[in-house]
Amino acid sequence: MTRAHAHIPSDAGDATAEDGSVSVVGISAIGMSELGQKARTALARADVILGSWRQLNLLSEDITAERRPWPSPMLPALPRIFAELEGKKIVVLASGDPMFHGIGSTLRRKFPDMPITVYSHVSSASLACARLGWAVDRTPVHSLVTQVVESLIMPIETGRPFLVLGRDEKSPGEICALLNQMGQPHARVDVLNDLGSEDEAHSSGTAARPPAVISALNVIAVIPERAGYPRTPGLPDATYSHDGQLTKSHMRALTVSAIAPREGEVVWDIGGGAGSVAIECLRVTTTTRAVCFESNELRQQRILANARTLGVSHRMAVQGSAPESYVCVPDHPDRIFIGGGLTAEGVFMGAWERLKVGGTLVANAVTIESERLLWELKQTFGGELTRIEIAKEHQVGNFSTFKPSLPVTQWVVVKKPASGRKNP
Template structure:
């Protein structure tokens, strides 16, 4: 009976800006025993010259090259040099996904976030972190709330000025910024100022930005729960209004990691608020109008979720090839031939479908689907107080009929799918 030897373990050693001097005994021993050390150029330069191991810089693009690189290093003792804590926005995640977590031995070093919180006196567990390394800067917008403190992981020396400009443009110019450079190293430095008046030149590329968020007096409030003010969305009128939107998101019930199809995106409000529910939520907004599709993308950026995927095209045709959704919202085009059928077929067992309409024709269609598949059929009505001469009266908005259902192995009416 033949057996295959297990691959050599890979030791991932975290290293700080203080280099070799800051490593513990286990990290030094792992690097000294390695036949090859893989890492970024900056990390490899921190190693002493007398270290015998071959030094291999990461290829670019990195992730596709990982399997082949470690296949070529098979049979050798390999160490990976990583910045700070390898499992915190670091190479550790990529290696665990590509090689398998069981093959790794990770020796973390204090992360820049731990150093920063120690310098600032901020509790780590209460300090949100936003990484702008390889990410769209507008991602930061979703984390901005008056009175909040957060840390921004910088991509390079120009990130602090980028952060300052973004905050000032989004109504957070009074926010205090502190740039912490080369944390843990002898040349550690701190720069202080406010976003709206930031004038410091670019400094060391190894930095992070501490933000004390302060909103200007006229900055609109951006709540964490669904139901953002309608004024926060650029729109041509095709917008699920605030109160109906809040009820719709509650019915859709987003959960971490889930994917939404927002069919008939309009201004993108449902997909945008779905993404704001959790950083790991995903959404695709499908809109046939190119002008509206562009507007959806602008709204997504302005509200801190540039990761919203916008597909320009009419449904159901534009749905072909999209990843399997956990939930589908249909906000327009319900009477398009085959639309509801395509959305229903795409949903896996346990998936949710929510559809809103204000027309009698679409209401009749939803009533028929409710009869066949069950779920819940409700009518939502909102009235606003308006002046009536010298008095005040109610102005009724068009009522919205909403059908919601969870797909089962068998329908609520006993029909087998």
């Protein structure tokens, strides 16, 4: 197929579906009566129409194309489906706006070279905001169609209203259960069912007294009771379940700042301990992913539990010991933090070889042996060393003093192309 493009028809008579083309038509719960002429023409000329049974049943009888429902699960079947339909005029049905948490975005991601024409409709989020009197441009929207309910922990912690696209009739109950678990039983929860259809219904309640759920097609509006943890790094140490293997709060804030994770990147945390550094790298972003390497199985479980509590478990993976487990991770990291095991054979070099060119590696050292190694590595690879000393208030009888923590030497280095490396 030709290079990817998203065609936008210019007028009502411009829908000229060609063999092998794919049109994505957004359709509301009320059916075809609200479709424009371009979308209607695409449907009339289609050979095959793909969609859920609910969407396919919204089509009028004069649409003669083969109606094919999506299999379950859908995503793994997409390459096979479109291979089978090669050369046919295809229409894919979407709920509302196909490019808003919809199948249009999925197809663009899965098939970047596929020529797609998108016919948008008003999104369910826009309809929900209209019913609630909320400003669309100021209302965050999240989805449980592809994410776990724990992904809503950070949105809840903002303390600000937001919308959730429900997966099914169980979604409102899952959200209420999460709010109760977070100690917010009085958070307001509204369920807007079948938006835009003749069966549209709106019910209100709280986490402790959940609203009625009438349909599997729902949007949930949430108004939290209060704000929770901030996104800034350096959460209190008591936030984490740990056995003492924890990068402490102030050092953690400095370390996350040195790692400087960006959206869409992959972060490796080697010697994960409680997972606090990786977790806070994820909390300061929304699309970053992290992999923790930890040999101790009990700590592995703690890392996952801490990630669930702090709302990032859906973006976190835990592997075994380093460097043996590096090969288990297909993605090359953009950022690497080594907080433990620095002097073990192969830990640094294996990580450095996997790090992308232009990526950043941060290593913290406390012992003389690991500090000496950092000095040697700096001579070879460059970068910058910083000695960090932190002292906290400490009570001595009726007086106060400062009790210093062990000083930490931190090395930050950016991986340059091979020609840019210094000689040993």
